[in-house]
Amino acid sequence: MSITILNYHDQAFVDQINAEAAARAEAERAAAEAAKAQAASSDFSSVLTNATDAYSGSTTCSGDLSAIFDEAANTYGVSSTLLKSIARAESNFNTSAVSSAGAVGIMQLMPATAASLGVTDSYDAYQNIMGGANLISQLLAKYNGDTSLALAAYNAGSANVDKYGGIPPFSETQNYVQKVLSYMGSDTNTVASASTAETSEDVATTVSNFIAANNISQDTVEKLLTLLEVLNA
Template structure:
């Protein structure tokens, strides 16, 4: 049984290498990572904001302030108007920016950084006008010749300005390992906020306990069953290749 188990690689729902079974009932690879670590990965939003700021030459404090004001750094936030993700990109805007998955914080933040960078260039570095356009659209800024007389937009500009002077911690989020497939649209459920709806994601409240439990209950029989599924999939791939 141990010989069979030592041959199993890529046991995570996607093909990941070097997974072995240990006597401690916890599966780890040669780098010391547990089996469950292949299922989920922690990503630091602060790091994403830093890289986005550097890439698009925008103040990281400004980007974080927008993220705080827009979604409170929630990757799953959806506004009543349909804006999505951390910096709340509308679907058409996301498409224009090249963002394929607005619920992927890295794509979303990079897209938002690119957008605010373009707005800052358009308004010659005027942060207030750029923020007003980010919130209410360039058309309204042009129409009113400045920050539109909308209470929401005016409050938004003030709120972001205040957040810029704070040492904001964007936190981190837990993401599932991607297998390269396209994400299906997620259902939308109401949250406690009047402005946002929340796309339900797996809770990470007891993540450590859940992952420890996963390692403990993932038996050798489970590995063998998964190995059988992988082998069948490989055979199907070979059969498909014969026709091309």
């Protein structure tokens, strides 16, 4: 049996390599943990934002708005539940909502679309809801009453639905259709309170976890304070 003995310089070289490998591993581990923490913090921030919206009542449909939805439904022969579900998915019943693409109001009408529907003020709840009801009624007629296709066209445009022969392969549109359909499956007048209760539990659990992990960014802290202000209002 032969024994190989490293001289002093060889052993020092091996030790250096091992030290560098360990340092790299530690750096990679730290980077992975940082990325995980950032993603988690972002999710937490999103939970707080949703909770703030829920508690501030932005997801509820007031009696005045409900009356407009009922009138629009009767006027254009569409379901009031469908109209409310679209409004909730589009703007959470926010009459002042403006998307990054320029869509305006409760039903998120694009300026050109609003004009074609005779809507002169998209911030006016009555005009906006009537316009949205008119539009979805036309789309339902175009797609022979197929609600999914009509919703896809409302979100992505009829040209895309026609181009792909169905719901376009856009994640935004596919998620939108499923969201509205899920809202239709619940009572739009009570769903807000149910989602609020669920959000409350989610926030309580998530806050506890993040405080324990000492992993709350300044942005998240500010959103948490906003939520607490809303709760105490």
